[in-house]
């Protein structure tokens with residue numbers, strides 16, 4: 561049996577350390593991040609669906625993987641992404657003066673989304689591989 565579950569992440573910094581309420585009060589459900597102090601609605605949080613039979617059952621595993629991806633992106637791997645975003649005008653700033661001209665908050669939001677997409681793609685591909693394996697063994 562497959563149990564559908566999901567882990568939520570901050571849309572700004574990608575942290576899994578988010579508090580949220582699914583209780584809707586006055587049409588709004590509140591959420592905030594303990595990492596970067598982001599505040600918004602629970603619907604804005606990034607969702608990573610998990611299927612327990614593919615050994616991603618524990619929320620902490622996905623959260624740790626997300627942290628790994630974040631570390632990759634905040635390190636040297638983030639630079640080529642920044643150059644790409646600057647080149648195509650997604651982030652405003654000068655390549656020659658990144659520290660002084662780039663809107664870090666805006667860039668961080670893109671990085672969080674990129675990290676999320678990377679993790680989703682990896683989990684999705686793993687799921688497909690597992691399905692294939694199960695089909696051929698039965």
Ligand SMILES: [Zn+2]
Pocket residue numbers: 570571572573574575593594595596597598
């Ligand atoms: Zn955050």
